[in-house]
Amino acid sequence: MAQYIVGTTDAYTKLIVNTSASITGSYPNLGFKVNYSFQIRLTAQGSWYYNNCTFNFNGNKHNINLGFAFGSGGGTTGVLASGSQTYGWGARTTKHEPGFQFTSGGFSGSGKCVEQLTIPGTATLSAYMNGTTHNSATINLTRGNNPYNYWYVRIYNTTAYLYKNDAPNGNNVISGLNAGTDYTFNVELWGRDGARMNSSYVQLKTRTSGISYLTGHNAAYIRDKTFKFTFTSYDDSFTHAWSVRTKSNMNKVWASGNGVKTSGKAGSVTVNFTTAQMNEMYALIPSAMQLDLIVYLDTYSGSTYIGSSTAMTVPFKIHSTYDAPTLSGFSYKDMHPNSIVKTENNQWIIQNVSYLQIYSMLGTAKNGASISKYQLNVSDQVISGTGTSLTTTTITKQTQMVLTVIDSRGLQSQYTKTYTKWIPYKPPVVSLFNMLRINVVEESTYLVTNGTFDRLNINGVDKNPNLTLRFRYKLTTASTWGGWVQQAITISGSSFSYNNIVGLFDTDKNYDVQLEIGDFFGATYALTQLLKAQPELSIRENQVGIGAVPNASINAALQVNGNITQNGQMVIGYRIIRTWED
Template sequence: MATWKSAAYDGRYLQLDISESVNVVGNSSTLSWTLTSTGGASTYYTIDTTTVTINGTTVYSKDRTYWDDRVFPAKKGSVSGTITVAHNSNGSKTIAVGFSTRVYIYGSQEYGGSMTLTTIDRSAPTVTFSTSNVTANGFKISATSSATADIWQYSTNGGSSWTQFSTTASTSASVTLSSLSPNTSYTVRVRARRQYNHVYGTSGSSTVKTLGGAVVNSVNTVTADNATVSITINVTVYEASYTNTLVLKNGSTTILTISGLSWSKGTANRTVTLTSAQRTTLLNAMASIKSFIGTFAVSSYSGSTQIGSTSSKTATVLTTATNSAPTISGFTYADSYTTTKNLTGNDQLFVQNYSTLKVTPGTATAKNGASISNYTASCNGLSASNSTGSAITVGKIAKSGSVTVTLTVTDSRGYTAETSQTVTVIPYTKPKISSITLRRTNDIEAEMQLKFSGSISAVNVDGTQKNNVVYVRYRYKKTSESSYGSYTSIYSGTTKSGTSFSYSNLELCNLDANSSYDLHLQIQDKLYSLSSLDLYFTVPQGTPLIALRKKKVGINTPEPQAMLDVAGDMRVDGSPLADFVIQQGTSGIWNYRKWKSGTAECWGQYSFTTAISTAWGVLYESGAIALPNFPFTFAEIPHVHISTENSNYAMFVERGSSSSWSTTTNPGKIFAVRPNTVPSATYKVSIYAIGKV
């Protein structure tokens, strides 16, 4: 940090402080400056024109300020800022600092000087390299740097152009070139950028010549499951006396190695035909895949010595569904659910939604080294599978009529074969009731009356209707109890005709008229509990027209809650009663009433304390004042009226934007408005709301 001070007057002086933050990569410094006015017996002194200049840039300037201006720099305090200064190319930099001012006396004086900044290291790294693994199409470059470098580039034309090969920060990097021309000399150089300061260092040059082994240009797609498998590969041969070896890989796994291939000099398509054993080896290697991207690598040899590096290209090796898809002999099917089989008497028929379809696969055969991996049976959106070929339980068929069942087998490559059959699904729904009445005699007696009629689904097999009603029964309990009693059968009293049934009994049973009961009616056909129709009813206690209780009279209610308790609408002199209050009370600040017609109203007074200081035209307003929620929720936004209450202040309220408006649960928000500002005061408003509930 550097500091400059002005001359003092009566203890008052100005001080300039500058600190430095270095940006090595940018070859610059950020200077943080602070100008302080301090000292003296008084807070305020007249200060003549004050100017601060850093490296030729004026960062602060203020005309003469008098003590009674009471602003900086006449007033004690400080100002500050920053400025970025670029260093010289060698990293050094000295700047001029101008600082002119004067306390009290006219005529500013200069107190600045110079400041030498931190020297930034701009030295370049020392870069060297070596080459290895020379092939017909390239070689490996291994480079080192005397300092950590984060950008590495090479040139094969002596530095005329550069190619970036690494951005990994390190003191070494390497790259393998693979697209150069065979039998060609290249002038190689490497340069690297020092991570610390982004300065490049460049190596010397070295000449490297590529080798002349055979070069693979392209490979045609290979169909591995053809009867005769051939590999067509386009190769440039530089020396016909060399022998060549072709290796086929899938990733890093070698599948085939074919040696002793002799090819004429020049560029041409070369055809390699696989033996039967080689074809089998290839297909076995593809037992779980349809295809892969194979690497076809050619190495050239003079005797047992490899010439140059191996050259390779990729191509697709594939099988086809025509040659390799599996076969399936068929399947059998059956209804495996005992109850539905007993109903139809034939496991080749199915009852809609209830029979369970089971499929047993026939013989499946995989080809060309694959194996069967999955058997899937499907029907009407259902499917189930296994990998063993054992019987498959598909599930219940939701569709009726002629429905298709399909068996699909999948081999280890993913090829499939399928076969389908049509099964018969008999339409079926569980028993249904078309009408039912359950009531107390005269609605008040203990005696119970039950009438109902309904039908079951016909299950026709070879012209014979197999389905019947087998259970009609009921049970009951008091509503207050947790468990039902035993079933009572009414099967014998039920009239059954074809698929229809009916029942009528005006003296079913007696249930205490002073209690409420739950009654469970159950009807089952030959699928029994699978498709049971279970109906549940609540029988209320008997309701007399007039109930006399101690000091109370109930009309259409057995337990009056007031001196006169009427359940239902009322009429006076032949006309309905217009409206009347059905509920009223208080909640929080609110009084409220609810009317029989569905109208409700609430009203109350709310006090709040707030400051009114925000200008609104010629008036002033408070912040938003949230009002308390209504005592109930309206069915729609009610009409709300808000007015001011008794107060010692002139004040009115306003709503503001739509976000402040009423909702079904809250009157919204208000703003208190006055013609003058008030730091804080207490106000009271009256709120009235009316609407539907």
């Protein structure tokens, strides 16, 4: 609703015309209708009455009789007349504001109707920064779908300066900005009727004017003595000076150059170092895998200095293969005195006897590093150390000897060696060991044993021909063993045996018995038990014992220890009979 004031010849009288407009029909129909309505109000002092007033609305006249009177008190407002006009035209994308004229008596007036439209679509807006230069920014816009461009976008900055009044969808370039400056752009969606419908904002910072900037570098290794970096400029006429320094010591300049230009605003520089510089770099990182270099790039326009790019770090790396330590060999020897006596060669290894010493380890660190340690893998053992030799425990498995050298950077190399001669050997094996009483019940007792052993044939010579047999015993209830008793053992090839009486053992006592079978390198032990005599059947002259040894002092041909039963029923046995007296 808008108000329009119509002047009169009377200073105390004002005629106020109120108008409004609304759409009937909808886009995108051709020839849609706009239905305008109006009201005329009169504010006056005194009584007024007008007939045959003319309201000229968009070229169409309406004759209106105004018959409205007010009291002389003044200050009253009333509706004098109202009407409507329907006007049609084709589909359009521009705003239309129909006008009107009003005449009555000695005064007249004119005004406009403002459209109040209902537009299809959604009033949405999104905006984002899509790139900057030193003096421009690109803002990408997307607004709600409407085929008649009813909505439009305004772009402001924070100081309300209008950059674009009707920005289209897509990229919008904002130029004339200051270099190296922070900007916040307000992006607002407006309707053609003057209503702000949505808003957004974009924040950005322009680049420093004209300064070229570093864009990247290739993978760089110290051993190659070179690397390449790239950069982008704003003008191919610009020249550039560069320098390479150490991040940990910015005063150290390794290389530099000047007068470098770009082609198509893209440039690159290949940096080369001398062998002396390479060795100096290696020495700076004896325990690290890279030396961080810093590249600086300065931009000039003629002789005028424009500025310096943000510095770029280039990791100048240690190569895990070429910079690793070398290991050209090592020596080993058997350290067990007994095995060396038999083999007469410390390069021959006897299984389960020999143990090794590794020495003369020929590791060399490279390019500023130092040897940290050696590590040996052999026979399921892993031994490491920082000294000049490594010593193992007994070698039980035939494996290769793998020696690893590790440097101060954690890089490593290996060397593998095989024994000159491997001699299988195992200690004697006891297959049988028993203690047996004569007739099961006598004090006289046999020791019975047999087994196998390795003869250790070395170059056709029997190096392990002899065995020893010892035993000792104690009462099962005792805690201390008796002394060892040695016996002669019978050897046949790689087998041994023994079956002889070794003593008298009380028939009513239990004994623990330990056996030792020894060869040149050591011994094997076995344990058994001799139980007290408990025969199932025993025979003595003119006497038979069941479950016991017959007692010669008892005049009985059959002596039974226990009851005699038949089919589960006791035939002969002890019976206790109790008697009572009154």
